[in-house]
Amino acid sequence: MKVQTKILHSIPADELTGAISTPIYQTSTFVQEAPGMHRGYDYSRTNNPTRAALEKLIAELEGGSRGFAFASGLAAIDAVVKLLAAGDEILAVDDIYGGAFRLFTHVYQKFGIGVRYTDTTDVTKVAAAITPKTKLIWIETPTNPTLKISDIRAIANIAKTQGILLCVDNTFASPAAQKPLDLGADIVVHSATKYLAGHSDVIAGIVVTKTDELDDQIKFIQNASGAILGPFDSWLAIRGIETLPLRIAQHSKNAQAIAEFLQTQDLVKNVYYPGLPDHHNHAIAQQQQQYFGGVVSFDLKVDETGVATQLVKSTRYFQLAESLGGVKSLICLPSEMTHKSIPAAIRRRAGVTDSLVRLSVGLEDAEDLVRDLEKALRIATGRLTVAAR
Numbered sequence: 001m002k003v004q005t006k007i008l009h010s011i012p013a014d015e016l017t018g019a020i021s022t023p024i025y026q027t028s029t030f031v032q033e034a035p036g037m038h039r040g041y042d043y044s045r046t047n048n049p050t051r052a053a054l055e056k057l058i059a060e061l062e063g064g065s066r067g068f069a070f071a072s073g074l075a076a077i078d079a080v081v082k083l084l085a086a087g088d089e090i091l092a093v094d095d096i097y098g099g100a101f102r103l104f105t106h107v108y109q110k111f112g113i114g115v116r117y118t119d120t121t122d123v124t125k126v127a128a129a130i131t132p133k134t135k136l137i138w139i140e141t142p143t144n145p146t147l148k149i150s151d152i153r154a155i156a157n158i159a160k161t162q163g164i165l166l167c168v169d170n171t172f173a174s175p176a177a178q179k180p181l182d183l184g185a186d187i188v189v190h191s192a193t194k195y196l197a198g199h200s201d202v203i204a205g206i207v208v209t210k211t212d213e214l215d216d217q218i219k220f221i222q223n224a225s226g227a228i229l230g231p232f233d234s235w236l237a238i239r240g241i242e243t244l245p246l247r248i249a250q251h252s253k254n255a256q257a258i259a260e261f262l263q264t265q266d267l268v269k270n271v272y273y274p275g276l277p278d279h280h281n282h283a284i285a286q287q288q289q290q291y292f293g294g295v296v297s298f299d300l301k302v303d304e305t306g307v308a309t310q311l312v313k314s315t316r317y318f319q320l321a322e323s324l325g326g327v328k329s330l331i332c333l334p335s336e337m338t339h340k341s342i343p344a345a346i347r348r349r350a351g352v353t354d355s356l357v358r359l360s361v362g363l364e365d366a367e368d369l370v371r372d373l374e375k376a377l378r379i380a381t382g383r384l385t386v387a388a389r
């Protein structure tokens with residue numbers, strides 16, 4: 001069965017009523033026939049039929065054994081960190097999502113879980129950064145916002161030989177483009193807020209595992225800590241996932257056109273997109289991804305927030321907002337928005353200059369999007385000459 005068919009037929013029609021759309025079981029508890037005798041559901045933190053449908057769907061999509069839905073991507077990440085104990089260390093990609101950086105550095109270090117950051121695009125650096133305390137390697141690929149690519153299979157091999165877990169944040173690629181578990185990763189997490197749900201209308205997170213041991217551990221943590229996704233939000237995520245492969249194909253097609261356009265522009269210095277042949281790890285992206293995704297970043301020849309600010313304020317279809325992965329295009333300035341909580345020195349080392357602009361390319365017509373950027377670049381260039389005077 002091909003992926004689009006699998007998605008539409010993974011969840012059967014409702015047994016009780018035949019409803020073809022998974023019902024929203026908006027209930028906290030379930031009536032029992034006798035103490036402890038129930039139909040698999042006793043309390044909605046532990047298990048809920050709508051959430052269970054989503055969890056089964058995403059486990060199948062990622063090729064795992066179990067899926068778990070959380071109240072946000074960060075709640076999902078938090079659940080994975082809880083597999084560790086004081087004295088353990090995380091080895092994480094240096095260009096990590098800002099919220100994950102904040103959680104690892106400012107919440108978990110005080111509980112005795114250490115973290116080191118390294119450039120995981122270079123496998124030798126990963127091997128060199130491992131210590132006897134390393135229990136979890138954490139990568140995102142492509143990363144946010146500079147779209148760096150790490151070789152999942154090569155890192156999984158290193159992790160395996162040393163008995164370390166590998167978790168891949170698959171938010172940017174989505175399972176329609178990349179399946180980390182098939183490449184050897186142990187755990188996949190998602191901010192389902194982005195491509196999985198896909199319509200900028202819900203905050204949600206996902207963990208997928210593939211061994212009995214990890215299935216049981218994450219299930220225990222999900223129930224014990226309780227940051228579960230509610231029934232209505234689970235329904236929204238299911239509805240989004242139904243069109244995931246179609247959306248990813250079109251997001252990627254639009255993004256490729258925009259990346260190629262940006263490369264021709266005078267004001268633009270670097271364009272970051274894994275689908276460009278001169279991307280530093282284009283060959284690996286081609287190997288492990290079926291699509292290159294909908295996020296494109298670029299910086300300007302003048303590293304001034306003033307000019308970049310003018311640019312991000314001058315688009316019409318690219319609306320100025322954080323987040324990504326929705327049907328409507330968004331534009332943002334990471335140094336002032338998503339990545340503000342990361343210290344400037346660390347941020348710049350990871351390539352996030354003050355003029356770096358991130359686009360979440362939506363499903364509008366590609367020509368309209370290109371024209372929109374063309375106009376904004378022209379306005380920003382005008383601002384540049386004024387500043388130079």
Ligand SMILES: *Cc1c(COP(=O)(O)O)cnc(C)c1O
Pocket residue numbers: 072073074075097099100140144169171172190191192193194203204205
């Ligand atoms: C948005 C995002 C998260 C956090 O997810 P929330 O749903 O906002 O909590 C984690 N990782 C990546 C790569 C993200 O883009």
